[in-house]
Amino acid sequence: MTTHLLRFDPDIGLVSQWMAAEGLAENEQTDDGYGWHALLCAAFGKADAPKPFRIVARRGRPVQLLAYSPFTSAELADRAAAFADPKAFSALGIAQLASRPMPLFAKERRLGFSLRARPVVRSDRDGDRAKSREIDAYVHARDKGDTREMAEIYLDWIDRKVQAGGAEIESLRLARLESVNIVRRAAPGAHGRPLRAIPGHSVAVVGNLRVADESRFAELIARGVGRxxxxxxxxxxLSPPEA
Structure with missing residues (x-):
């Protein structure tokens, strides 16, 4: 299956209006990922909403939403034209949506990369995944007696995730580490499924990697790193490797 890189050029004013109307407006302590997730679902449906995605905000330049999807921009635009919330359609700028197919990177290919991740570990109670919970990777490591600094534990977590996805990290540096709440709906069965804030950390890194297994690496790109x-x-x- 081919993975496509998508670029949205959203209208941030309309995005803010849509999120506010849906009760999803973020604050300084809360990540806005749930709002963007809800907006993409309103446009494409939960099954077809692109993921993983990244909001790219650079000083003096319009905000972009980049994402990976098995669908082309034309296929997604057709889906949205038939079923999307009209305001979500306009807010995401779907009429100008662009895409290109991702290549299959050969073994030994060197690439630069950047990544924003939420380092967590799943813990199953008594081996039962139905009773699993998420634990911050740093908290989990400290509970196991690991005395390393938070940043080192997070970088090690990323290294292991990328290695499991068919690539070897050659260099890795922390670009940003912040404590931020994420918003999720309460579990099914909760009255009205209200929104709840979950504390944790967001980690942004940049570095170089080398492809070790082209098939597994292609799957990693399509699937994303972590939860x-x-x-x-x-x-x-991905980008050209740093010197």
Whole structure:
């Protein structure tokens, strides 16, 4: 299956209006990934909403939403034209949506990359995944007696995730580490499924990698790194390697 890189050029004013109307407006302590997730679902449906995705905001330049999807821009635009919330359609700028297919990177290919991730570990109670919970990777490591600094534990977590996805990291540096709440709906069965804030950390890194297994690496690009990939985390953005 071919993976496509998508670029949205959203209208931030309309995005803010849509999120506010849906009760999803963020604050300084809360990540806005859930709002973008809800907006993409309103445009394409939960099954077809692109993921992983990344919001790219650079000083003096319009905000972009980049994402990976098995669908082309034309296929997604047709889907949205038939079923999307009209305001979500306009807010995301779907009429100008662009895409290109991702190549299959050969073994030994060196690439630069950037990544924003939510380092968490799943813990199953008594081996039962139905009773699993998420633990911050730093908290989990400290509970196991690991005395390393937070940044080192997070970088090690990313290294292991990328290695499991068919690539070897050659260099890795921390670009940003911040404590931020993420918003999720309460579990099914909760009255009205209200929104709840979950504390944790967001980690942004940049570095170089070398492809070790082209098939597994292609799957990693399409799937993303770690969890919360439908909420703005885990998208591996590639570039020429740094010198």
């Amino acid at each position: 919360h990939r439908a909420f703005g985390f885990g998208m591996l953005l």
